[in-house]
Amino acid sequence: MGYQRPFSLGFVALAFLHPYRCSPVAESFATRTTSASSSAVSVKLGGVTYVNKGIVGFGFIPSNFTESTGDTFGGVGSAIALKYGTWESHSDGTYTGTLVVHPDRGFNIISTIDYRARQHEVNFVLTPYTGSADLSFEAAQQTLQLKYIDTTLQFDRGGGNTSGLDALGVRSEESGFSTNPVADPPMPIANETYQHLTLDIEGLVAHSDGTYWISDEYGPYIYHYAANGSLIQTIQPPDAFLPLDNDGNLNFTSAVNPTTGRAGNQGFEGLTLDSENDILYAMLQSATIQDGGDNDDTSSFTRMVAYDIANPTVKEPTLVGEWVVPLPVSTSKSKTRACSEIHFVSENVFLALSRDGNGNGAGNDTDDTTSKYKQADLFSIQNATNIAGSKFDNPSNPVAPGGSLVSKITPATYVSFVDYIDDVQLARFGLHNGGDEDQTLINSKWESLALAPVNDPSNPNDYFLFTASDNDFLTEDGIFNRVPYNAGVNVDNQFLVFQVTLPSVPAGSIANSIGV
Ligand SMILES: *[C@@H]1O[C@H](CO)[C@@H](O)[C@H](O)[C@H]1NC(C)=O
Ligand SMILES: *[C@@H]1O[C@H](CO)[C@@H](O)[C@H](O)[C@H]1NC(C)=O
Ligand SMILES: *[C@@H]1O[C@H](CO)[C@@H](O)[C@H](O)[C@H]1NC(C)=O
Ligand SMILES: *[C@@H]1O[C@H](CO)[C@@H](O)[C@H](O)[C@H]1NC(C)=O
Ligand SMILES: *[C@@H]1O[C@H](CO)[C@@H](O)[C@H](O)[C@H]1NC(C)=O
Ligand SMILES: *[C@@H]1O[C@H](CO)[C@@H](O)[C@H](O)[C@H]1NC(C)=O
Numbered sequence: 001m002g003y004q005r006p007f008s009l010g011f012v013a014l015a016f017l018h019p020y021r022c023s024p025v026a027e028s029f030a031t032r033t034t035s036a037s038s039s040a041v042s043v044k045l046g047g048v049t050y051v052n053k054g055i056v057g058f059g060f061i062p063s064n065f066t067e068s069t070g071d072t073f074g075g076v077g078s079a080i081a082l083k084y085g086t087w088e089s090h091s092d093g094t095y096t097g098t099l100v101v102h103p104d105r106g107f108n109i110i111s112t113i114d115y116r117a118r119q120h121e122v123n124f125v126l127t128p129y130t131g132s133a134d135l136s137f138e139a140a141q142q143t144l145q146l147k148y149i150d151t152t153l154q155f156d157r158g159g160g161n162t163s164g165l166d167a168l169g170v171r172s173e174e175s176g177f178s179t180n181p182v183a184d185p186p187m188p189i190a191n192e193t194y195q196h197l198t199l200d201i202e203g204l205v206a207h208s209d210g211t212y213w214i215s216d217e218y219g220p221y222i223y224h225y226a227a228n229g230s231l232i233q234t235i236q237p238p239d240a241f242l243p244l245d246n247d248g249n250l251n252f253t254s255a256v257n258p259t260t261g262r263a264g265n266q267g268f269e270g271l272t273l274d275s276e277n278d279i280l281y282a283m284l285q286s287a288t289i290q291d292g293g294d295n296d297d298t299s300s301f302t303r304m305v306a307y308d309i310a311n312p313t314v315k316e317p318t319l320v321g322e323w324v325v326p327l328p329v330s331t332s333k334s335k336t337r338a339c340s341e342i343h344f345v346s347e348n349v350f351l352a353l354s355r356d357g358n359g360n361g362a363g364n365d366t367d368d369t370t371s372k373y374k375q376a377d378l379f380s381i382q383n384a385t386n387i388a389g390s391k392f393d394n395p396s397n398p399v400a401p402g403g404s405l406v407s408k409i410t411p412a413t414y415v416s417f418v419d420y421i422d423d424v425q426l427a428r429f430g431l432h433n434g435g436d437e438d439q440t441l442i443n444s445k446w447e448s449l450a451l452a453p454v455n456d457p458s459n460p461n462d463y464f465l466f467t468a469s470d471n472d473f474l475t476e477d478g479i480f481n482r483v484p485y486n487a488g489v490n491v492d493n494q495f496l497v498f499q500v501t502l503p504s505v506p507a508g509s510i511a512n513s514i515g516v
């Protein structure tokens with residue numbers, strides 16, 4: 001394939017391990033050598049060494065780009081997946097494929113909008129840049145060339161429209177479908193008798209059978225969609241996750257926190273598949289309310305669930321696992337670095353994209369533009385307590401009351417790994433962290449991960465880690481349902497590609513790969 005080994009491994013430095021102790025885990029940064037831009041960073045977890053070889057690709061789709069329905073393209077890094085079977089390596093050292101990208105609930109400048117759920121397909125050519133010299137911003141954009149192809153809308157059961165509006169209503173359970181969050185239709189079609197299923201999509205899995213699984217923040221639910229956008233089924237998580245009011249009733253609004261269950265806008269940000277065993281994993285962005293999630297000082301003990309989806313005829317897949325994952329906490333202010341995505345690596349091991357909210361799109365003073373923590377970290381559930389089906393699935397039994405983990409539960413082991421805001425790496429692609437709020441400032445909200453094999457015989461465990469940002473539809477030149485909007489700032493849809501070594505990934509466990 002003519003693919004060149006990109007970086008010298010001569011400067012590998014081992015990061016310090018941060019084994020779990022009884023208090024939240026302070027954020028940590030994998031150590032790298034200071035001088036060489038080509039230095040790799042490695043970290044050990046469960047006796048295995050993982051290596052981050054740095055950024056190899058950058059690209060973006062402009063903030064004002066319009067998709068085939070006529071709406072602004074924005075927000076597409078809420079979730080991404082490689083379309084099954086599209087990944088190819090070529091003899092000239094380039095790689096091609098199709099990314100399926102998913103925006104969340106539309107622009108949210110004054111309030112939520114009646115945005116119909118949809119996913120887009122974007123073709124790409126990756127020409128990995130492994131040199132140490134700094135590229136210009138223009139040259140950097142050639143490393144990941146992105147071309148929008150098409151959009152597929154996703155519908156409510158029976159073919160009705162979905163909505164991004166705040167989910168003020170509740171639809172009762174019906175055969176094959178759990179209780180659902182819904183919103184009233186907007187005024188112009190107020191004669192409709194049904195309420196629209198509301199979706200705020202943050203996770204996406206492309207299954208080898210051609211269907212898609214998506215995860216949401218309102219529920220927090222998992223939805224199974226056919227490729228044509230028709231809804232197949234819904235997974236409702238255990239009671240401990242559901243937003244319940246004082247009377248124990250469901251209320252899916254994201255505007256205020258419930259009494260127990262997922263916090264507002266802190267739903268299933270993470271969704272990933274162990275494709276070999278057909279186990280779907282979903283993780284909350286931060287702790288449930290009963291586990292300290294009402295305050296970002298105490299919200300670090302989040303939960304991940306696992307469902308067996310091997311039998312597609314089962315209407316409600318079986319819960320097969322549930323674990324506590326300790327998210328990093330800022331050293332200075334004890335703020336949780338909430339997690340915007342997870343990705344399956346190998347049995348028991350996952351990537352977790354945990355971050356602050358600073359960067360492009362967050363504002364224009366120095367505090368706003370300077371990110372302090374944006375990392376694709378690693379965690380392992382090898383030694384963690386499986387609490388699925390236990391008393392902790394009842395919201396009256398928190399796993400971490402007030403943010404302190406109960407002693408009988410062993411959480412996942414979490415270690416620092418890929419740093420998005422390494423100044424040397426960013427500069428290689430004409431990018432920067434902090435300073436001016438311009439096109440070359442790294443975006444604030446990175447929320448998606450996808451892996452594809454490098455297919456290099458001399459580095460058989462190497463993968464490309466694709467990641468994209470949610471630009472929140474921020475553009476001065478926006479359009480929705482034929483009506484223009486102006487968000488007062490332009491934030492492009494940025495994409496980055498890292499090269500990482502992930503040993504012990506069993507063949508076939510990374511969905512969408514061909515040629516391995
Ligand atoms: C789990 O425990 C075993 C035995 O102590 C240890 O060898 C292994 O490294 C641990 N795994 C992780 C991910 O910490
Ligand atoms: C986006 O903005 C650029 C620069 O202002 C402009 O050239 C382009 O025509 C705009 N594209 C769309 C689709 O509005
Ligand atoms: C769905 O929404 C589109 C766009 O707003 C609208 O044109 C269409 O009539 C709606 N369909 C239904 C069944 O409400
Ligand atoms: C949920 O709570 C919101 C705000 O507190 C309220 O407006 C709405 O009516 C409630 N919905 C239900 C179904 O109780
Ligand atoms: C709803 O509006 C449509 C289009 O305006 C109309 O054809 C239909 O008869 C109305 N339905 C009801 C129940 O009023
Ligand atoms: C969409 O695909 C599903 C599953 O393949 C199929 O049952 C359904 O009829 C299709 N719907 C439309 C409108 O084509």
Ligand SMILES: *[C@@H]1O[C@H](CO)[C@@H](O)[C@H](O)[C@H]1NC(C)=O
Binds near residue numbers: 363364
């Ligand atoms: C900075 O942001 C504020 C508020 O969003 C805006 O009013 C101001 O014009 C911005 N300043 C610059 C230099 O962009």
